[in-house]
Amino acid sequence: MNAPTNNFTIGLKSPRPLAPSFERRRLQIYLLLMVGDIGSLLIGFVLAGLAYFGDLPSSMALFEMQLFLPLYLTLAFYQRVYSIEALESRNFAIRRLILSMALSAALLVFVVFYTKSAEDFSRAVYALGLVFSLMLMIALRFCMFSFLHRFIGPTALNVLVIDDGGPAVKLDHAYRLNAEEHQLHDFKQNPGALDRLGRYVANMDRVIVSCPLAQREEWSFVLRAAGINGELVSESLHELGAIGLHREQHFTSLAIAAGPLDLRARILKRLFDLAIAIPALICLSPLMIIAALAVKLESEGPVFFVQRRLGRGNRFFPMFKFRSMRAAESDADGTRSAAKDDDRITRVGRILRKTSVDELPQLLNVLRGDMSIVGPRPHALGSQAGTKLFWEVDVAYWHRHSLKPGLTGLAQVRGFRGATDRERDLQDRLQSDLEYIANWNLPGDILILFRTLAVVVHDRAF
Structure with missing residues (x-):
């Protein structure tokens, strides 16, 4: 068996x-899981009524559970809560369960509001009932996977x-x-x-x-x-x-190819970019004005250093930075990486690089849509690792441009930044960039952004 x-x-x-056939066994498990979910909802709302009203059972709690149940079962079937994938992966099962509960909860709230039945609806009992029920349902799935692995095997x-x-x-x-x-x-x-x-x-x-x-x-x-x-x-x-x-x-x-993000994910990422870039520009504008004045006063030349970089789809775009080198010695193609004792860097430029303030104008690139807040860092066309151009080290380098480049990225928070004196320096960054692209999610962007705050000042900034 x-x-x-x-x-x-x-x-x-x-x-x-x-x-032996697993089909009948799977159907039995789906049925038991569904019965368990119904029982969890019943127990969860009964406990909510007891906690809030002190009644056992509470008629209000039972009424709300009866309204919620058909919505949940309908959306659960649609979201594949009872499916082979939900038996094969616990993470999938729990994600789909939470999504179905959230959608059902929101839909019922909308129906109650639309029908003007709020006076007959206890929000406290409803919220408590959902929390208690969800906890019981998640516990049920942990028990189910333990049972499956013990009595059926590692796969269904x-x-x-x-x-x-x-x-x-x-x-x-x-x-x-x-x-x-x-x-x-x-x-x-x-x-x-x-x-x-x-x-x-x-x-x-x-x-x-x-x-x-x-x-x-x-x-x-x-x-x-x-x-x-x-x-x-x-x-x-x-x-x-x-x-x-x-x-x-x-x-x-x-x-043989598809974008790493679907439309919904691209919209979420763009909204996240704007939600960070616009307030950041407003709050950091005094600092940026001071940095611009310092650059202008120390040496002749433009305030901004504009360099052609590789962006999404391996297309070029102009990337903005505060100029940190003497204008006559700036490297437009990025052939020569900045070194620790680089004599091209000005005194103000060294401070700007050390504190990453020189990167702040890239918030304008984010507003333009050339860049994202989080993503693989854009490189200049002539960038080298050791004695080779980046794409000569590893042809997979071109795959890192399937997303917009970012102000910060997974490679940067892992410490892979600064000069690329060895081929290994690029390979470490490339591996992190490809990992980020393959596993993109919005919480991951938020985590990388917070981790970036800890490495704004770093010893690899020359």
């Missing part, structure tokens, strides 16, 4: 399915990997068999092979076949005929980084 705890190879022919899915001479497939908790050993060939002229395959794939939620290019047409035909969720492994598609498939009337195309 248990799913395999490790990969293993099937070595004997079997007239029976390789694994049956996965079969068929090796037919293709690339190796590394996948934990999967059944495996060798196509040659089990004579799974020439299906169209071999009913016996079809029968064996049919028995092997029975009860499988996912079947993955690894075979050479010449065999893919036959396996595609057979997997479709078996009526299962079948997949073919392709090294070439993996190397291309395929992320989806689009079928049109006269052709089929592979999706």
